[in-house]
Amino acid sequence: MLLDQATAEQLKALESELTAEYNAILGKNLSLDVTRGKPSAEQLSLSDAMDGILDGSYKAGDGTDTRNYGGIDGIAEAKQLGSDLMEVPTANIVVGGNSSLTLMHQTMMTAYHFGLTGADSAWKNIDTPKVICPVPGYDRHYTVCEQLGIEMVTVPMTASGPDMDAVEALINADESIRGMWCVPKYSNPTGVVYSDETVERIAKLGQIAHKDFRVFWDNAYAVHDLIDNPPQLASVFELTTKHGTENSVLQFASTSKITFAGAGVAFTAASSENLAGLKKFLGACTIGPDKVNQLRHAKFLPSREALMSHMKKHAQLLQPRFDAVLSALSKAFDGSDLGSWETPVGGYFVSFDTRPGCAKATVKLAAEAGVKLTPAGATFPYGNDPEDRNIRIAPSVPSIEEVVGAMEVFVVCVKLASVRQALA
Numbered sequence: 051m052l053l054d055q056a057t058a059e060q061l062k063a064l065e066s067e068l069t070a071e072y073n074a075i076l077g078k079n080l081s082l083d084v085t086r087g088k089p090s091a092e093q094l095s096l097s098d099a100m101d102g103i104l105d106g107s108y109k110a111g112d113g114t115d116t117r118n119y120g121g122i123d124g125i126a127e128a129k130q131l132g133s134d135l136m137e138v139p140t141a142n143i144v145v146g147g148n149s150s151l152t153l154m155h156q157t158m159m160t161a162y163h164f165g166l167t168g169a170d171s172a173w174k175n176i177d178t179p180k181v182i183c184p185v186p187g188y189d190r191h192y193t194v195c196e197q198l199g200i201e202m203v204t205v206p207m208t209a210s211g212p213d214m215d216a217v218e219a220l221i222n223a224d225e226s227i228r229g230m231w232c233v234p235k236y237s238n239p240t241g242v243v244y245s246d247e248t249v250e251r252i253a254k255l256g257q258i259a260h261k262d263f264r265v266f267w268d269n270a271y272a273v274h275d276l277i278d279n280p281p282q283l284a285s286v287f288e289l290t291t292k293h294g295t296e297n298s299v300l301q302f303a304s305t306s307k308i309t310f311a312g313a314g315v316a317f318t319a320a321s322s323e324n325l326a327g328l329k330k331f332l333g334a335c336t337i338g339p340d341k342v343n344q345l346r347h348a349k350f351l352p353s354r355e356a357l358m359s360h361m362k363k364h365a366q367l368l369q370p371r372f373d374a375v376l377s378a379l380s381k382a383f384d385g386s387d388l389g390s391w392e393t394p395v396g397g398y399f400v401s402f403d404t405r406p407g408c409a410k411a412t413v414k415l416a417a418e419a420g421v422k423l424t425p426a427g428a429t430f431p432y433g434n435d436p437e438d439r440n441i442r443i444a445p446s447v448p449s450i451e452e453v454v455g456a457m458e459v460f461v462v463c464v465k466l467a468s469v470r471q472a473l474a
């Protein structure tokens with residue numbers, strides 16, 4: 051049934067039917083959680099062989115004793131791993147500690163306070179530097195901006211990436227736009243892969259934007275495919291080279307969802323000018339990253355082939371969980387006007403848009419029925435989803451049976467929230 055076409059009587063009948071279904075769920079005393087975008091214990095165990103892999107040999111290929119201080123930009127073997135992961139030349143890579151979010155924070159802080167290309171380029175030199183945030187997006191990107199006092203301007207995500215007409219219009223209209231967040235592959239949370247045209251338009255932004263404008267290209271899900279023959283993301287590195295905009299994009303990735311989420315290795319890829327600015331900042335923070343961990347990662351994942359075959363093992367664990375989410379959504383909502391979603395073939399999330407004004411009520415109903423969902427609004431800057439529509443579902447941690455159970459509840463909650471709102 052289409053809610054928009056239902057009569058008041060039909061809505062009332064539906065409401066009582068759904069309330070009965072919901073009350074039956076309440077009686078089950080469920081405790082399920084689909085909030086966490088992190089690997090399951092089974093996924094983490096895929097990398098347990100890293101433990102002890104060095105077997106007492108701590109020397110890198112060039113003789114560096116990885117146990118000691120130094121090597122601010124990482125050992126050569128780890129740069130190779132970064133290159134295999136990000137498909138960028140090793141010369142353009144810096145290897146950090148365990149978290150790409152840290153590198154993104156440090157890079158944005160450098161851009162803001164010190165300038166990536168010298169003091170003149172510091173964003174703080176203007177009153178209100180602004181960063182473009184495609185929405186829905188990754189909440190921790192927003193936290194970085196909020197902490198640094200950088201104003202966020204939103205643009206909608208589409209099925210092919212950020213609405214580039216909106217992005218270009220903002221940049222053309224406002225000289226104080228200094229940056230943009232992007233999760234180009236299996237975007238958090240929509241699961242969208244940016245189209246070739248979108249990537250090329252992003253690579254060309256450096257031609258129209260202020261010279262200190264930087265895209266923060268967070269490729270957190272670069273190799274996190276769920277299917278064979280996955281979509282290919284165009285190379286922003288090659289496209290910025292083609293368009294002479296090398297300084298306008300900094301890329302980030304990590305092994306957090308490849309090996310150990312709390313003990314992986316993170317990478318930044320950028321032009322030599324940008325890397326010089328970042329390394330100057332890093333050099334004031336640390337005498338060097340954890341090179342022992344870098345070496346054991348390089349031993350564990352010695353080639354692109356090894357990396358991709360390791361990722362297939364993750365896919366085997368994740369795919370049935372995504373199937374459970376997507377088939378529940380299809381069964382409940384195909385052909386209805388109750389919600390919309392993308393069908394991701396990689397990454398960690400499924401993003402569901404309810405009818406306007408129904409996301410918070412859905413999350414609340416689900417919580418009361420024992421199913422924890424990410425708070426509505428979390429995928430928008432300042433936690434404010436102006437249309438109150440978006441809900442992020444993260445199925446990696448629960449068992450398949452738990453995902454199925456959570457989706458049964460989710461579906462009823464979406465329907466009930468929608469019908470109650472239509473009646474109100």
Ligand code: PLP
Nearest residue numbers: 149150151188233238270304306
């Ligand atoms: N970027 C995105 C888009 C993410 O979804 C996440 C984690 O969920 C991260 C970065 C965190 O990466 P890291 O563990 O390397 O800090």
